[in-house]
Ligand SMILES: Nc1nc2c(ncn2[C@@H]2O[C@H](COP(=O)(O)OP(=O)(O)OP(=O)(O)O)[C@@H](O)[C@H]2O)c(=O)[nH]1
């Protein structure tokens with residue numbers, strides 16, 4: 514069996530996935546409330562898969578244990594509590610559909626994983642109207658695991674076993690503007706150390722697309738890494754140099770999942786961190802994920818509760834623990850990458866332009882027709898491509914627009930809340 518991480522000081526969950534003393538102190542109040550830390554591996558509507566330490570669910574998992582639970586419906590055993598809590602008190606466990614299956618399921622999982630357990634969790638109790646505040650792949654959560662917290666399966670249609678009570682503050686988050694008219698952001702991955710930008714070498718890389726992805730990645734607070742995939746495919750070596758020039762301060766790795774070229778370097782760079790893998794459909798993200806994960810650990814990701822059929826139909830982001838330590842968050846191919854405010858990301862992606870700007874005569878130089886502008890001079894002598902300057906300006910404009918839209922939305926929401934409140938305090942008013 515593959516060990517999750519051969520070298521770190523603590524190889525148990527949650528430390529294996531980046532848990533540390535800072536997270537532990539943020540978690541302290543939840544721990545005193547009897548909750549356990551879990552990392553969200555994938556999110557569906559209202560339910561999610563959460564990774565927790567294997568020993569946390571001893572009382573629930575051991576459904577043969579002689580545990581009696583007091584509920585409104587009466588006193589009955591733990592087996593019923595897990596699978597049927599809505600009135601079948603004292604029923605014969607084997608006669609209840611789902612019970613035998615779930616017991617077998619749990620045993621299989623037990624044998625497969627020694628340290629990590631995947632459980633279904635209901636997060637509806639913490640659902641927010643702001644989608645960026647809802648659970649996301651990579652989030653650390655406070656998970657209830659006492660028998661009192663077991664969700665009645667009838668309420669959710671699954672053998673849900675627990676609930677998410679709170680999310681810990683995110684250290685990093687990859688957030689894009691959502692497609693369409695809405696001004697909401699969409700969190701693609703939370704608490705990642707690296708954002709891997711997959712770009713295929715099977716075709717000439719698109720400069721504008723890469724610049725946009727880099728701005729998004731920098732804005733997340735994590736470290737961007739460009740991964741040029743399909744290195745085995747015939748390509749112009751100059752493309753690699755062009756990408757390096759487009760990504761100042763960013764590691765550019767050239768890999769082939771097919772031949773294994775560059776894979777050791779990628780594994781070494783990731784160490785025991787968590788990485789999110791972004792890129793257009795077809796750049797080879799899934800192939801790369803499989804190569805990094807290995808079949809043994811993929812079994813963790815595919816270990817699901819009884820609702821196996823859900824996974825083939827939904828395209829979701831999924832956190833996969835890696836055999837080398839750490840984890841990879843695989844994401845479905847990105848069609849559009851809207852930015853979601855924040856100038857810092859754009860500025861970091863264009864640090865070459867900013868470095869030039871530092872030499873402009875005027876501190877507030879707009880790099881258009883000012884005398885002594887180092888940026889336009891660099892363009893004039895061919896040191897900075899006009900395309901790149903245009904791209905920088907375009908992304909800044911886009912961010913400003915997104916920010917103004919969300920400001921307007923926040924103002925409108927405040928207005929509406931105020932109206933509701935004044936209406937309820939004075940029902941006679943229209
Ligand atoms: N030559 C070559 N082909 C590759 C490599 N990696 C992936 N491919 C091929 O590229 C195609 C797309 O690969 P996927 O891994 O499905 O790409 P993806 O980025 O996950 O695509 P989505 O799941 O749609 O986002 C497949 O036909 C792969 O066989 C590689 O290293 N070299």
Ligand SMILES: [Zn+2]
Nearest residue numbers: 873878880886
């Ligand atoms: Zn200037």
